Amino acid sequence: MKPLDPRLLGYAQATRAYLAATVVLGFGHAALLIAQAVLLAGAITAVFLNGAAITAVEASGLPVLVALALVVAARSAVAWLQEVAAARSAAAVKSQLRSRLLTHIAARGPAGGRPAGEIAALAGGGLDALDAYFARYLPQLLLAVLVPGLLLARLLPADLVATVTIAVTLPLIPVFMALVGMHTEAQNRRQFRLLARLSHHFLDVVAGLPTLKLFGRARAQAGIIRRISDDQRRHTMRTLRTAFLSSLVLELLATLSVALVAVGVGLRLVHGDLDLATALLVLILAPEAYRPLREVGANYHASAEGLAAAEEVFTILETPPPVAGTVPPRDGDIVFENVEVRFPGRAGAALRLDATIRPGEVVALTGPSGCGKSTALAVLLGFVTASSGLVRVDGVPLEDLDLAAWRRRIAWVPQRPHLFASSVYENIALTGNADGPEVVAAARAAGADVFVQELPEAYGTVLGDAGAGLSAGQRQRIALARAFLRDAPIVLLDEPTANLDGATAAGVMDAIRRLAHGRTVIIAAHRPELIALADREIRLTAELVPA
Template identity: 45%
Template sequence: MKPLDPRLLRHTRGARRYILITATTGAVTAALVVAQALLIAHAVAPVIDGTAGWAHVATLLPALAAVVALRAGVLVVQESSAHRSATHVIAELREQVLTRTVELGPRWLAAEQGPAVVTLVTRGLDDLEPYFVRYLPQLLLAATVTPATLAVVLGLNLVAALTIAFTLPLIPVFMWLIGVLTQKFAAERLATMQRLGAQLMDLLAGLGTLKALGREQGPGARVGELGRAYTRTTMATLRVAFLSGAVLEFLSSIAVALVAVGIGTGLVYGRIDLVTGLAVLMLAPEVYRPIREVGAQFHASADGIAAAAQSFAVIEHPLPPRGTRPAPDLRQTDIVLDAVSVAAPGRATWAPWQLEARLRPGRVLALVGPSGAGKSTAASVVLGLLTPDDGAVRLVPATPAGDSPASAGVSLSDVDPASWWAQIAWVPQRPVIVPGTVRANVLGDAAAAVDDRARVAAHDTGFDEVLAQLPHGWDSVLGQGGVGLSLGQRQRLALTRALLGTHPLVVLDEPTAHLDARAEEHVLTAVDRLRAQGRTVLVIAHRQALIARADDVVTVRSRATDPADGDRPDAPRTTSTPSPTSASARAEPTP
C-alpha cells in the first residue's frame, strides 16, 4: 500500500474529510511554527546584544503566548479529528468488507478461508488506527510544514537552506529502506495472526468432538507454535522500529549540527545577525521533524496498512453476475431444479450431481441422501447463495402435480436476489440469533406485543416449554449467537420465528438434528402448520418421521469427477418420488 493509497479516499468518506482537515491544520501549523521562531528570535536577540531590555521582550510576549496557545489548539483539533476519523474509517471498511463477503457468497468465503476474513475485520483493521492517528498527520505535515519552513530559511540564509536541501533527502532514503523491511515483517505478522485466528476458531468449533475422542491436547501444540511465531514476528517488527528511530534521530541531529556550524561561522565573521541566526537554528529542526516522525511512526502503521490492502482486495473483488428481474410470487410458482450439479470445493466430486426436483406451492419436499451428497449445497442453490456449475434452477408458473409446465419459466440467475430472498425464510442448523431479548429475536421488535398467534406458534414448536424455563420469559436476554439457549432450543426459536412469518418458501436444514423424540414431535407439528398455511417447505431430513411428513422425497446423490467426461455430469438424472402426507404413512427415498 502506498503512503496515502487513493483507494482509501475512494472507499471511505471519513478519510476524505480527515485529509482536508489535516491539510488545513498543517498549513496553519506551518505558519505558527515560523511565527513562533521569528518572535522568539526578535525577543531574545536584542537582550543578548544588550540593545534592549525586559520592556522590549514584554511587548512581544502576548503575541508569543497567542501563537503557542494556537499551536496547542490546532494540535487538539488534529488529534481529536484523527481519532474520530480512524473510528469512522475502520467502521466503513468493516462494513464494506462484510457486505462484499456476503455478496460473494459462502463458496467464495470457504475458498478464501473464512477465519482469515474474520481476523481481518476484527483485530486486523484495528491496527489501522495508528496509521490515522500518528503516521498520516505527520505525512501531511511533511508536505506542508517542511517546504514552508525551508522556504523561510532560504529567505533568511542561503547557506543554511542549501545545507538542509542537501541533507534532507537522506532521511527519505533511509525511510524507504526501513519501510521495505518493516512492511515485510508487518505482512508476515498479519498472516501469522490470521493463521492463529483460524486455528483457534477451528479448535473452538470442534472442541467438543476432540474432547469426546480424547484428543483435545493435540491442537494445543500447533496453537502454541503459531503463538510463538506471532511473538517472533512482532518482536522483529519492534526491533526494526527501534533501530529505525535511532537512525533517523542520528541523521536529523547530524544535519541540524551542520546547519548550526554554518550559522556559528556566519556569526563569528559577521555575515549574519543574531536574530537571523537564532531564527534559522529554531526553524532547522522543524524542517526535519515531520519527515523524521513519518519514518518513526511508519512501523506503528505498517500492520494497519497491510490490513487495509487486504480489505481493498476483498472490496474490489469482482462480483458474480446478478439478475435484475423481480422474482415471481412464490405462492404461484414452481421451483424446478433441472439437472443441477455443483462441484464440491477441494474434492473431485459433484455434490449434488444431476439433481432433479420440483417444489410446488403449499407442499413439503424432503431432500434425503448420505452425508456429503450435497443436500445442504442443493438448499444453498435454491436459496440463491450458490450458482450451479451445471444445470439450472427455473421458476415456472405453478401447475398441478403430473402436468407439464406451460412455459420454460425464468432462470433463477436472472432474478434480483433481494426480491428473491424477501420471499424466503431459512432455518439453518445453527440459527442466527442476535444479542437482545427473546421477544426481539422472535417477533422482530423488542416492544412487540405477544398475541395469541405468537403463543400458538410457540406451542406448536415447543418453544413455550423453553420460555417457561427462562427467568423472564419473552423478555429474557440472549447473548451473541443465542448464548443462554441450547442448540435445540435455538432451533425451536428459529422455527417459531419462521412460523410467524409470511414467507411463501421456508427452507429447513435438519430441524430435528439436535432434538429428542418428544421435541421432534413439535417440529413435525410445525411442518404440518407451515403446509396448512399454504407455504412451500424444503427440508433436509435424515429421520424417517420427518421424511414421512413430506409430500415429495428426493434422493440427492454425489459422483466422483471423471476426467474422461471433461468434468461434466452426464449420467441419468435423479428424480423425485411423491409421498403421502399422512403422519402414519411411510415415504421411502428413491432407490
C-alpha cells in the same frame, strides 16, 4: 506502500475534509513556528549582546514577551484543533469503512467467506489501527511538505549555506526511507496476516476448549500458544530489526544535519560572516524542518498497520458481489435440470439432481448422508451456484430472479440454525416487523413455547453466544418457530426432527403437516415417519467419483 492510498479518499469521504483542514492548520503551524523563532532569536540577541532589559525589547510595536505569549497561545490552539480533527475524522472513516465492509459481506453471501474471526478482527481492532494513521501519520506527512518549504523560504535570505545544507539532506531522508520501506512492506503485510491467523487460532481453540479438555489436550494447547507467540515474537523482531533501520537512517541524517548546521553557523559567526540573531534563528528552525519527517518515521509502523488493515478492507470490497437478477418470482414448478454442484478440492459431485417439484407438493429428499440434501436446499436459497445445469422457477432461471424477493417466498429450517446473542423473541422474529402475539403463536406451533416460558425471562431471555444455554433440540425448535412466523409459500426443512425426542417430534410433525397445507414443502429427511409425511420421495444418489 503508498503513503496515502487514493482508495481511502474514495471509500471514506470523511478523509477529504480532514486533509483540507490539516493543510490549513499546517500553514498556521509553520507560520507560528517561524514567528516564535524570530522573536526568541531577537530577544536573546538583544539581552545578550546589547545588554537590554527584557521588558524593553519590542518586536513590531509589541513588547516581545507579549508577542511570544500570543504566539504560544496560538500554537496551543492549532495543536488542539489538529488533534480534534484527527480523532473525529478517524472515527468517521472507521465507521464508513466498517459499514461498507459489512454491507458488502452481507451482499456477497455465505459463499467464499473468510473466517469470522478474521473479519471480526478486521472490523474491530484492525481498523482501529487507522487511528494512529490519521492522528499521527497523515498530518505529519502533510507537515513534512509544508513546514520545510516555509522554513527554507524564511531561511534562504538569512543564511544561504544552512539553507542549502538542509535542502540537500532533507530529500535524502525520504529516499532512504523508501528504500528501507520497500524492503519491509511485504514483511508488514505478512505480519498483519500472522496476527489475524493468531486471532483465528485463538477463537478456534477457545471455542473448542471443552473438547480439548475431554481429551486432556487443553494444557498442551498452552504450550502451543506459547510456541506460536514465541514464533510471532521472533518473526516480528526480524521484521522490526530492518523496519527500525529506516528510522535509524532518518534519525542519523536529521540529527547529524542539525549538528553540521549548528557547527557551520558557529564557525561563520566566529569569522563574522553572520550575526547572532540569524544564527539563533537557524539553530531554532533547523531541527523544526526535520521534525515532521521524523514524526512520520516514528509513526510509520503504527500507520503501516492501519494502511494494511484498510488494504484488507479494500481487497474484500473489490471482489464484486454476485449480480442478482430482477425478474419477480412467481408461483410455479421448481425444476432442477441436470443440476450438478461441485466444491473445489472435493472429488465427485456434492449434488446431482434432476427433478420437478410442483406447487403445493410435499417432497422428501432422501438418500445416504453426504448425498447433497442440504446442498440442494442451499442451491434453492441461492447460497450455492450450480456448477452445471439449471434451476428454473416457473420457467425462469434462478439467477435471473430477484433474489431477495425469491427468498421472501421461502421459509428455511437449517440443520444447524444460528442463534444470535439477543433475546429469544428477537431470535424468532429476526426482523422488527413481527408483533408479540405472532411470535408466541409461532413458538407454540413449533413446540418451543413450553421451554421458552421456563427460561428466567421467558421471551426476553438473552441467549449467550451461539445460543449457549439451549440444547440442540431447543435450538431446532427456535428455528422452526422462525419458519412458522415466516408464513411463506415455500418451506425448506433440513432434518427438522433430527434432535427431537419422540413426543416433541410427533408434535412438530403435526405442526409441519399444518404448515404444509397449501404450501410447497421440501424436506431433507432420513426418518421414515418424516418421509411418510411427504407426498413423494426424491432419492438423491450423487455417486462419488474418485478424482
